[in-house]
Amino acid sequence: MLQLKNLIKTAFKSIFKNRMRSLLTSLGIIIGVSAVIVMVAIGEGSQSRIEEGIQSLGTNLIVVFPGTSSSGGVSRGAGSFNRFTFADVEKISQEAMLVKGVSPIVRTGGQVIGGGNNWNTGIYGVSEDYFEIRNWELEYGEFFTERDVKTSNKVALLGKTVANQLFPDQDPVGQKVRIRNVPFLVIGILKAKGQSGMGTDQDDLILAPSTTVYYRLRGWRHVDMINASASSPDRIADAKKEIRAILRESHRINPGEEDDFTVSDQADISEAASETSRILTMLLGSIAGVSLLVGGIGIMNIMLVSVTERTREIGIRLSVGARGKDVLIQFLTEAVILSLSGGIIGILLSLGISFGLNKFTELYTVINPDIIMVSAIFSAAVGIFFGYYPARKASALNPIDALRYE
């Protein structure tokens, strides 16, 4: 067997003798590897965006939606049965042992006037627990308190977007805003959360005490949704059970009858969302994988041409004492060096592309170190797999035939 040093030297020599061809051969692998890495990075980026978005909803979050109802077998669709009341919320808050905080959500929307500007946004009536449940933090000012909720105080917290729209160059705290002609005192500005995983602006909202929204702004009397938080992450499942039992009792649902509400937690929500992006990642990755495969076939093609073209060289090597195995290993080494260096260039290229995407486009990419390892190993494997057949062919040549080849 040739010494490793000589083997690699010989391989590099023959690669550099055909610079253009070697580059074109590697190009298939370069494109394949960088496509796989970038595609997977985009997929993982969007997955992590979604997960971050869901995380920003709040830790240990439990969301109770009004469920479907049916009358006489006719389903009225999700959310058609709005039956939560403040009493439900009160009951959960008093009876549920594993629930740390609970808040009703009374939702409305409309034109808001303030600071000489107006803006249409969503108004959420919530309790003082809501801030912790949904991880809202203050940029400055203060949160409203239990007392504000009890007395239906007309105070409001502005989301960052609303604050920027209404008061672009003045301090909103202490100012009045008129929500559908009802004056509210701005007591704080919420810290920006940015876009949600679904692409909506989470900061385009106003938070106000639930009772104020309920009695002052709403024409119909019910609670749209309930948000709660479990006392710890491992108690989420039990907390959900508790809430369900309490609501069944307060809604007087007989055993055997279906719930008229749905209790979900973050895991349920994030699972559905990240499942979608996982499928997206797989899809993108496998399309890119095909191009890597095509790159491998390119290597095989060139190596086969190379064996034919270099038949005489093989003959010379055999005539001065190379064994079949020496020739096999020489060609295999060339194929592996071609594909591995293509892989390494592809990895570097993909790092550059993903940096560029993060910097200059809306796309967000996350490069997983695993995928780099896998690509490097895979590109070497492509070289061995697709290089073996041509190398085998070269090594099986009869010296006298190879020497006489024209």
Add this chain to the structure above:
Amino acid sequence: MDPVIETRNLTKTYQVGDVAVHALRGVNLTVKKGEFLAIMGASGSGKSTLMNLIGCLDLPSSGDYFLDGRHVNSMNKNEYADIRNQKIGFVFQVFNLLPRTNALENVELPLLYDRNGRIKDPLKAAMDALKRVGLADRMDHEPSQLSGGQQQRVAIARALVNSPSIILADEPTGNLDTRTSIDIMALFQELNKQGITVVLVTHEHDIARYANRFVEMRDGLILRDVILKNRRNAAKDLVEFKREDIA
């Protein structure tokens, strides 16, 4: 003296389509150490086939072949490769140098496959071989930068580098002009004087006369096998040639 090459009833039959071509029909040949043998014959006489069998590039159909006392045709492919590497130096009509590879690296080539590590310093051995053929100043030249005669010298240096038992030259002057041919023959004679056994295949009588033994083949058999009495001296001929040039 011990025979370097000994063949007994060596035959080689090629199958070309349905026709069996008998290239060798039972050749008995013994070459002793230090001989300079020229094999001549018309094309199709079997001289090249014999050369390929002696050089372990091909296997005989039947018969026995001993090289340095070892029964070669019972060996496997790898042992065959090792024999080519260690016992035989080839010189071809078309030089067969690696293109775009300099003279030194071409000469080093057999040493890459030297499994026994007989040669401790491959670089020095290659440089010495090039010095022996008078190309010390052309080591970094690629074949395309060398004349035909120089290329053949590089090929001879490559044949020498492993210190083989024999040098086999298959029409080494076939692609060279007369003067360069004599020049190359002078080199072979010089190497032969140093004790290297040379077997030369040629179809030129003038070239064959530089050998000290002459074998003529026809139809796969040895027709004539004689010791040459009035052997020519290539070095002297070269001097004559130069004198003619001046005149």
